[in-house]
Amino acid sequence: MAVEYLNDLNDKQKEAATAINGPVLIVAGAGAGKTKTIISRIAHLIKNGVAPENILAVTFTNKAAKEMTTRLESALDKDRGLRGDKLPFASTFHSLGVYILRQHAQMVGLNRFFTILDRDESLALIKTAMDQAGVDRKQYEPRKILGSISREKGKGVRVAEYRLKVDGYWQEIVASVWEKYDKLVREANALDFDDLLLSTVLLLASHEDIRAFYQDRFRYIHIDEYQDTNHVQYSLARLLVGADKNICVVGDVDQSIYSWRGADFGNMLRFEEDYPEAKVILLEQNYRSTKTILEAANEVIKKNRERVEKNLFTENGDGEKINLTANLSEGEEARSIAQTAKDLIASHTPAEEIAILYRANFQSRILEEAFLKANVPYQVLGVRFFERKEVKDILTYFRAALNPNDFEAMNRIINVPKRGIGKATLAKVSAGQEENLPQKMIEKLSSFRALLATLRHKIERETVSENIKYILSASGLEKELISEREEGLERLENVRELVTLAKKYDHLPGEEAILALLTEAALVSDQDTLREEKNGVRLMTVHASKGLEFDVVFIAGLEQGLFPHKGFGESDRDEEEERRLFYVAITRARKKVWLSYAQLRTIFGSQQVNTPSEFILDIPDQLIEGADPAAPQYEFLLDF
Numbered sequence: 001m002a003v004e005y006l007n008d009l010n011d012k013q014k015e016a017a018t019a020i021n022g023p024v025l026i027v028a029g030a031g032a033g034k035t036k037t038i039i040s041r042i043a044h045l046i047k048n049g050v051a052p053e054n055i056l057a058v059t060f061t062n063k064a065a066k067e068m069t070t071r072l073e074s075a076l077d078k079d080r081g082l083r084g085d086k087l088p089f090a091s092t093f094h095s096l097g098v099y100i101l102r103q104h105a106q107m108v109g110l111n112r113f114f115t116i117l118d119r120d121e122s123l124a125l126i127k128t129a130m131d132q133a134g135v136d137r138k139q140y141e142p143r144k145i146l147g148s149i150s151r152e153k154g155k156g157v158r159v160a161e162y163r164l165k166v167d168g169y170w171q172e173i174v175a176s177v178w179e180k181y182d183k184l185v186r187e188a189n190a191l192d193f194d195d196l197l198l199s200t201v202l203l204l205a206s207h208e209d210i211r212a213f214y215q216d217r218f219r220y221i222h223i224d225e226y227q228d229t230n231h232v233q234y235s236l237a238r239l240l241v242g243a244d245k246n247i248c249v250v251g252d253v254d255q256s257i258y259s260w261r262g263a264d265f266g267n268m269l270r271f272e273e274d275y276p277e278a279k280v281i282l283l284e285q286n287y288r289s290t291k292t293i294l295e296a297a298n299e300v301i302k303k304n305r306e307r308v309e310k311n312l313f314t315e316n317g318d319g320e321k322i323n324l325t326a327n328l329s330e331g332e333e334a335r336s337i338a339q340t341a342k343d344l345i346a347s348h349t350p351a352e353e354i355a356i357l358y359r360a361n362f363q364s365r366i367l368e369e370a371f372l373k374a375n376v377p378y379q380v381l382g383v384r385f386f387e388r389k390e391v392k393d394i395l396t397y398f399r400a401a402l403n404p405n406d407f408e409a410m411n412r413i414i415n416v417p418k419r420g421i422g423k424a425t426l427a428k429v430s431a432g433q434e435e436n437l438p439q440k441m442i443e444k445l446s447s448f449r450a451l452l453a454t455l456r457h458k459i460e461r462e463t464v465s466e467n468i469k470y471i472l473s474a475s476g477l478e479k480e481l482i483s484e485r486e487e488g489l490e491r492l493e494n495v496r497e498l499v500t501l502a503k504k505y506d507h508l509p510g511e512e513a514i515l516a517l518l519t520e521a522a523l524v525s526d527q528d529t530l531r532e533e534k535n536g537v538r539l540m541t542v543h544a545s546k547g548l549e550f551d552v553v554f555i556a557g558l559e560q561g562l563f564p565h566k567g568f569g570e571s572d573r574d575e576e577e578e579r580r581l582f583y584v585a586i587t588r589a590r591k592k593v594w595l596s597y598a599q600l601r602t603i604f605g606s607q608q609v610n611t612p613s614e615f616i617l618d619i620p621d622q623l624i625e626g627a628d629p630a631a632p633q634y635e636f637l638l639d640f
Helices: 011-018 034-047 062-077 093-103 119-133 142-154 159-164 169-187 193-206 208-217 231-240 291-301 330-346 361-373 389-402 407-413 423-430 439-459 464-474 477-483 485-505 510-523 526-531 575-586 614-618 635-639
Strands: 024-028 055-059 089-092 220-223 247-251 279-283 322-329 354-358 378-380 537-541 550-555 589-603 606-609 624-626
Touching (some): 011 279, 089 093, 193 231, 220 231, 291 322, 322 330, 330 354, 330 361, 361 537, 389 464, 389 510, 439 510, 464 477, 464 485, 477 485, 485 510
Parallel strands (some): 055 089, 220 247, 322 624, 378 537
Antiparallel strands (some): 589 606
């Protein structure tokens, strides 16, 4: 009898899907159908009697987790014998951490309504910690200190451990700020992004009964993009694996591009050492790109030494050659890209199937200008719905109602809308000197607290969507936005969209619904913003494009020093990672790749002459049409 979910798999995919016992390493090249393979593998587990709730699938973005759930539902629906009331647990590492910590918050010194701090909120607390530690914010960059703390947490290091190994003045600065920051976070009954993982690892490592519970709950573990795990994610995966060692990891060292945030592709290379009995399966057939694109990608990446040897192939046609455009300046490059995109759209290529990729964020400015002037619709990845002020204000009301210790939340919305409660008043409240305030100010504070108390009461009895409407009306925010006319009405529409979005949680009990909404808002990724607007060319960094695919891809700024990037005073720039980054950029394309560079580019106010990227020269000449990167395109540059 034919098995529906194994149909259309090639031999290697089928081997991976049916290898369900013990550790399995799937080395999956770009476009090799890894998600389809994982879905089929999970369906095969269920078909063989594994309960869906005993299956865990971890991905790196909410978008990927939701796509996996949707595709799994579809696969199971095709076989009525597989479909039940429950589904496997599909989430990101951070969402998994939140799930576990909400169940055992008291074991880590929190209550279950703990706040998840976003990057801006963490930075605000770092600045407060610097003030308390007597560290000059003008002399030492708060973001750099937060970055150092984040990297240490990613290695599994706690502040007390860091203090013991302090060596040098900079580490002393970081330690002193970290100690104050850690105290502020704890006092707020909060965790930052890094804590979500580190606290989960510490919880499981120190409580055998809790660890055993989750090992029994998640008997079959799948981890996608394993090459992108950092030390603490690697540790979390190891702690969750039970005695049967039913762990399946999927990844590709050639697409490891996140070392700057602690990712260690060595975790993937070490998998066979961790699990000597592991079965290793290579997925090399690409279903996404043309032969021309794949040949170029293979030629580029084979120069790297730290990799698992493989060679992508496809049964797709040769397709068009890769186009190379030489430009005099970054302005000319941007105008050329915008015009070409406009022509493609006129020739019936959907705008959303065109992506403009660049190495550094600053490159987006001039590209945006060119697209605006050319009247070409576009979307810059990263403008997040949940970060819009009015949306964040509403969510912060929920935070303040559920977590009275979240002073940052109180500070944010106590004057939204304006209530005449100033910073001096807040400072006295924080210092416990409220009795010294004028009577009118005490009354304003009492009125605000009454609003939060009513909201807290309503949370337990009404749906989350109804409570958003209540905040909007009772706080006076709706009235204020209406008074701001066109701009205010646009912001009001965003809040109404939040009501629509929140309805999907209305079936949950009050507190659970709010926590689910707050968790989604806190853990949303850049790629999730692509769902908000359907039309428009996509502009994004190569890093942000990971996991996405488009019919047409432009790669801009292919100049030595920019791509590959020389960094800003970084002597240890990883040349192989830069090459992997270019490989990722090329393999985002299905049909056509456009490469471009500017011979003159202004960076930090200074104009400089550039040579074409070495990556261009790695692509065989017969695959490229257009400019000759070996010859100057503008004669005057010879005497520049």
